[in-house]
Ligand SMILES: Nc1ncnc2c1ncn2[C@@H]1O[C@H](COP(=O)(O)OP(=O)(O)OP(=O)(O)O)[C@@H](O)[C@H]1O
């Protein structure tokens with residue numbers, strides 16, 4: 032069999048296994064949750080036994096565990112994520128409406144991470160001395176500051192004091208969205224950019240010291256060509272992997288940052304759903320986050336294989 | 345081949361250790377190992393631990409007592425960092441809040457390090473099917489980002505510190521286990537372990553008497569670096585309102601409540617809490633970097 | 644004035660810790676091969692690197708180094724690049740480390756031709772294919788598509804040789820080109836290097852630990868000890884009549900199959916770096932013939948009949964130094 036086909040099918044099989052395992056985990060954990068959604072549905076009213084029975088029947092609360100899991104999973108595979116008890120709406124619709132916002136935020140942050148992270152990493156590696164020392168200090172600070180803290184500081188400075196950016200919300204249309212999402216994306220990207228910067232710096236430093244760089248110099252290649260074609264190009268191979276993993280972790284980071292900036296995306300929806308014990312929404316969202324996370328990770332593995340000729344499929 | 349004589353390797357004489365009182369000696373050795381920035385960071389952490397330990401004594405005001413007459417003041421002579429909307433003293437709340445900020449992450453790291461190390465040694469030692477099962481379970485756990493896992497347990501247990509600590513402890517376990525497992529496998533391949541087998545020691549005794557002490561510096565470094573992540577994650581969950589519940593508080597929650605006061609023109613609470621969290625994590629990062637270098641050199 | 648291709652006079656290389664290469668002078672003519680022999684750390688690689696201006700940043704190079712009409716330490720920028728790309732080629736010890744692992748063999752070979760020599764890519768490719776064939780790499784077209792990890796060490800070193808030949812230099816620097824290879828390919832690679840060099844009339848600076856190999860492949864052989872040249876001579880002359888006790892020591896310590904000596908044939912002591920040596924002859928502490936003068940005063944390099952020896956007692960010892968262990972056993 033073609034080694035590529037073999038590798039990809041193996042990864043896909045692994046993905047399916049993890050999907051089922053994770054979905055089972057998510058479903059069973061939330062199934063175990065004490066405190067039923069019924070009390071929420073009924074609000075402060077105590078509800079007649081008939082009412083309660085009707086609700087239990089509507090939401091299949093009396094079916095055995097495995098039946099409910101199978102029904103849930105079957106529904107998911109058909110694109111039916113169930114009904115939100117709180118919103119009385121299709122969960123699929125609730126989620127679908129917010130995917131663009133979260134995707135825009137994560138995409139924006141990813142772009143910042145890739146550009147800024149690689150740039151400062153290269154700069155630090157290629158300009159030893161004060162430039163390197165300053166950037167390294169900055170990276171340590173950025174790496175140590177949690178996204179929500181960065182977010183709050185950005186709000187205090189750029190939104191409240193200077194008034195350059197809006198404090199809350201996601202905006203409409205492309206330009207407005209970019210304007211609204213700039214501070215959230217910066218907050219989300221800060222740590223990742225610093226991390227990627229560190230990795231880029233270390234990889235570049237390591238590559239600079241490698242013997243083959245000396246060969247390139249000995250053959251009369253100009254220094255800028257040596258740097259771009261042999262040092263940077265080689266150093267970016269490990270950077271690709273780390274960049275991918277960093278982007279994957281943004282999926283989780285977005286949950287927090289969206290709440291800081293009151294951006295109505297998947298993250299704020301998840302936090303609200305948890306507070307309101309809207310488990311159907313929580314289940315669907317957690318599963319979505321996990322699947323996105325592992326899919327990105329798998330894509331990263333494949334990309335790594337593509338960019339490094341030393342690794343055979 | 346024409347080597348005239350093999351160059352004799354010179355043994356570096358270790359730094360002369362002078363006799364000192366034990367405490368000073370330990371401090372000096374730690375200082376040498378941590379370097380300048382590491383020592384500053386470690387001192388910062390030590391101060392933080394002391395503040396947390398004696399918080400009720402140090403705090404100038406009752407952190408929970410409302411004082412509406414003095415609500416929402418900026419920094420001043422009485423209330424150094426001002427008061428919040430209920431007139432509670434911000435500095436006192438920061439001091440008392442340091443306790444949960446500190447204890448939560450330490451609990452998470454203690455539990456996940458213990459569980460991860462035990463699982464890893466089990467997997468590395470039993471090998472075969474046990475190793476495979478453990479590794480697969482860890483793979484699945486890896487697929488769930490730490491904070492998402494904590495959100496799930498919070499959804500189950502309800503908002504509050506217990507759910508957060510349980511969730512993060514489980515979420516961090518596979519990371520510890522993976523690192524320790526591969527280190528244990530490497531260590532296991534070393535000849536001294538074979539020697540121990542030959543002398544008839546049991547697997548458990550080898551794990552505890554030989555493997556664990558040799559892996560300890562690495563596990564330690566790993567734990568400190570994970571501590572930084574735990575601080576960030578717990579603070580973030582508190583910030584979301586899903587962690588510590590009022591009137592108790594930690595710095596994450598104070599950032600959240602600080603936003604409201606900041607919107608009314610008093611940003612001190614949010615700023616102070618935010619800076620403290622960042623400084624705390626930065627100190628942990630610096631110490632962990634030094635420890636990791638050390639553990640690397642020890643190998 | 645002088646028509647040597649390589650003319651090194653009073654080359655010194657200093658590190659912050661002290662001197663590493665001390666007052667080294669030698670020359671190589673066009674088409675000539677000079678072997679440089681010496682123990683590990685004696686400064687062979689540093690000397691070779693000085694010829695192509697590749698010494699590390701922290702090192703200070705002084706003295707005169709002229710190669711193909713260029714004052715090498717004075718070269719900068721474009722002139723330095725052109726010198727490196729056209730006048731000299733360097734073959735390194737470990738091809739696996741010295742060839743970029745993530746670029747294809749084709750990229751490696753063609754890159755400087757296209758980028759620095761402005762040759763058309765397809766022309767460069769054809770040229771490189773022809774040279775691969777000449778250095779004994781079969782199936783060149785496929786090799787160009789392969790990556791370094793797919794080739795054996797011996798094959799990779801031939802690729803390295805091809806890369807140097809493709810640049811058409813006047814001088815090849817070969818720093819232990821076979822040390823990293825397995826025994827079978829060592830001989831092959833050495834044979835190809837010698838053959839191609841002779842065919843093309845290129846000069847060669849060949850660094851090795853193996854005095855016999857140097858003497859067999861090079862016209863002249865230089866012996867280095869502690870950053871200094873202690874003897875330079877015609878290869879056959881050197882083998883028959885070593886002029887310096889250290890050279891003799893190198894020859895005597897060679898393991899021989901039919902020897903059943905009980906005593907390990909080594910010169911006592913360990914080699915020293917140039918800056919560790921005393922005011923006298925650096926070899927004096929290990930030399931069986933050392934006298935008080937040797938410890939005190941540094942021996943001048945004396946030339947006679949194309950042979951250079953730096954030893955106070957060269958004249959007395961001439962012709963009497965042993966070349967095999969058997970002789971040592973007889974005398975001792
Ligand atoms: N950049 C440098 N800084 C300081 N010392 C150096 C540097 N490069 C080389 N040296 C020292 O200079 C001495 C000579 O090094 P060199 O590489 O020329 O030895 P060599 O004769 O080629 O040895 P080998 O046979 O092991 O290759 C060694 O003692 C080495 O440690």
Ligand SMILES: [Mg+2]
Pocket residue numbers: 687688689818
């Ligand atoms: Mg060398």
